[in-house]
Amino acid sequence: MLTVIPMSLLGYIAYSQYAASIEEQVGEYIPKLLDQANVNISNQLYEIKRLPDLLYNSSQVISILRKDPYDIRSKTLQDEFTVNNYLSRTYINGANPHILGVFILSNNRVYQSVKVPYYDFGYESLPYGENFELKGNEEMIILPHQTTLHFEGKPPYILLMRQLTDFENRKNLGTMLIAIDSKFLEGVINKLNLNSYSHADLWMMDQSGRIIYHTNPEYIGKVDEEIHQYPKINGSFRAMTDHETSLISTNHLESQEWILVHRILAKDLMGRADIVRNVTIIAFVIFVMISTAISILVAWQVSKPLNRLARQMERVEKGTFDVVHSDSGKDEVGMLTNRFNSMVLEIKHLIKEKYEIELKQKEAELYALQSQINPHFMYNTLETIAMAVEDDEKETVVRMVTLLGRMLRYSINNKDLLVPVHNELVHMKDYLTIQKIRFEDKLDFVVNEEFNTKKYYTPKFLLQPIVENVVKHGMVYGKVTTIETSVKIVPNINTGVEEVVFQIKDNGPGTREDILEKIQTSLNSDPMAKRDSQFGLINVHARIAMNFGLNYGLQVNSEIGEGTQVEVRIPVIAEEGIHDWKKD
Incomplete structure (x- = not known):
């Protein structure tokens, strides 16, 4: 627009000035020829009169x-x-x-x-x-x-x-x-080349407008109705004829009181100039089209990497850092892209470094938790075994030692973080069996499996901390405490995606509302900030959220006198897709 508008305006002004100049020159030139023509006509009339x-x-x-x-x-x-x-x-x-x-x-x-x-x-x-x-x-x-x-x-x-x-x-x-x-008038006129313009009209008429001679024979003998518009002196003027602008020149033949008139349309007067104008306009339009195409191409070459860089920034904003673009030029956009790539790589490195530090910290906390849990459990179990030895209960001793050995072997094997759901249930059953032997008729448990648990996987040590918390806080004096565990696959009510759900329910005293709110607050905060009595539950929730996202985790529901229910949700991890979830 900055090029086309000024150039078009300048061309229009130049053409208008040129047209006015041509018209002025012709307006001065034609009357002189008409005057010479009248002189020649007078000479011819003189010869005729002789x-x-x-x-x-x-x-x-x-x-x-x-x-x-x-x-x-x-x-x-x-x-x-x-x-x-x-x-x-x-x-x-x-x-x-x-x-x-x-x-x-x-x-x-x-x-x-x-x-x-x-x-x-x-x-x-x-x-x-x-x-x-x-x-x-x-x-x-x-x-x-x-x-x-x-x-x-x-x-x-x-x-x-x-x-x-x-x-x-x-x-x-x-x-x-x-x-x-x-x-004979035509011969006189042709000698002066007054008909050099192809669309010009030339005629001779008397004072009444009666046409004596006309370049178009059809008008000879007719009356020019516009004679009253012509000036009484020799010269040129502009007039509208048939809704078109014309340049009219007149010269009076005084000897006979005849008037010689020359008329040419303004558009015909500028015929040659119009050809140059049209050629110039066509060339200008072609130039504008080529310039526009080049401008669009150049703009596209500049905007394309900028748009691509903007899309990469949007992806980085959403948390995707695998957006490094290697095809960058040496111009300003290329320099900006290189700086952006360096920034993304640095952010990615820092995130990875922080993630590894936090992961190691979580693993350390997990191992610390295992070390914290296992000594107490070991002490109580060994004490129960010692009492059974004193009472000469050999079968009980053998059974407890077998269960304890299997639990220790399961705990020591930390090579796989994901294990079959069946193995996790066995580990939980071993723990509850030992506690049942210890507490005799004060504790009972039931496990319900609604699918083939050997073909689906779960993180280790999800269930033991929960049932351990039940044993610690859910037992009531003088009442048999029953722990009912079920595992099933159900679709999520919000997303429709299938999930593995563990439900651990007891018939204990329940949990007060303020304590339940405290537990929920702890689940939503940093699980490693402190170690209170709910540390086992918080650790389980944090591990699930860290591995599978915030859509999964642990939820606690309780009513006073009715007991407590803990629900654990994890994604469905089938045997054929285990490699997508395992970590080195």
């Missing part, structure tokens, strides 16, 4: 014209032949090629010689034997509309009427009429 003088070169013709009207018809016909023959030799075949006919009216006699047949002259009605005299000037020019004379084919003409005088006797010999084809 044509009757050729008649005086023949004394025989003059003597015939001096005679009075004859009574003898034969003598009259002989004189008529003599005069007509002279008129034919002198005027029709020699004096001027544009003469259409010559007529002499003398003493009611008519002599004539014509090149083109004529009709309807009107002198036949004149009284024979009387003189026909021209009244007024000695000579005058008559236009076709002022007479009834018509030639075959209706060629345009002017009629010169001249009084014939016998200079010796000072008498009137009669009237001579010479019809001149108006084409």
Whole structure:
């Protein structure tokens, strides 16, 4: 736009100024040519007006014209032949090629010689034997509309009427009429090249607007209705003709009070300039299109990497850091891309470093938790075994030692963080069996498996901390505490994605609402901030959220006197997809 608008405006102003200059030059040039044309036309008219003088070169013709009207018809016909023959030799075949006919009216006699047949002259009605005299000037020019004379084919003409005088006797010999084809004007005009413009019009008219000659023959003899708009002085002016702007030039022929008019349309006047203008416009449009295409291409080459960089920033904003772009140029955008890549790599390195530190810290806390739990459990179990030995309960001792050994082997094997759900349930059953032996009839448990637990996997040590918490806080004096555990696969009510759900429910005293809110707050905070009595539950929840996201974890529901229910949700990890979840 910054290029097209100024250039278009400048071109329009330049063209307008050029058009005005051309019009001004033509407006000054054409009247000069018209003036020269009128001079030449005046000279031609002067020559035409001298044509009757050729008649005086023949004394025989003059003597015939001096005679009075004859009574003898034969003598009259002989004189008529003599005069007509002279008129034919002198005027029709020699004096001027544009003469259409010559007529002499003398003493009611008519002599004539014509090149083109004529009709309807009107002198036949004149009284024979009387003189026909021209009244007024000695000579005058008559236009076709002022007479009834018509030639075959209706060629345009002017009629010169001249009084014939016998200079010796000072008498009137009669009237001579010479019809001149108006084409003699065309020869004068063509010599000055006034019709150099193909669509220009040129015509000669009298003071009333009657057109004597026109470049378009259809207008000859008609009246120019716009003559009142033409100025009385010679020059050029602009006018509207047929809803188009024209440049009109006029010049007056003072000797005959004729007006020579030249008209050309402004658009034809600028014909050649319009061709240059159109070529320039086409070239300019092509240039603009090429420039626009180049601009779009350059802008696209600049905007494409910027848009790509913006999309990469959006991905980084959403937490995706694998957006490093290696195809970067050496321009400013390439430098910006390189800096962005360096920033992303640095952020990714820092996140990874922090993640590894936190992971190691969580693992350390996990191992610390295992170390914290295992000594207490070991001490209580060994104490129970010692009491059974004293009571000589060999089968109980063997069973407890077998269960304890299997639990220790399961705990020591930390190679796999994901184990079959079946193994985790076995580990929980071993723990509850030992506690049942220890507490005898005060504790009971039930495990319900609703799918093939050997084909699905779960993180280790999810269930033991929960049931251990039940044993510690859920037992009521004088009442059998029952721990009911179920595992099933159900769809999530919000997402519809299937999940593995562990439910551990007891019939203990329940948990007060304030303590339940405290537990829920702890689950939503840093699980490693402190180690209270709910540390086992918080650790389980944190491990699930860390491995599978915040959509999974642990939830506690409890009512006073009704017991407590702990629900653990993890994603479905099938045997064939275990490699997607395992970590080195």
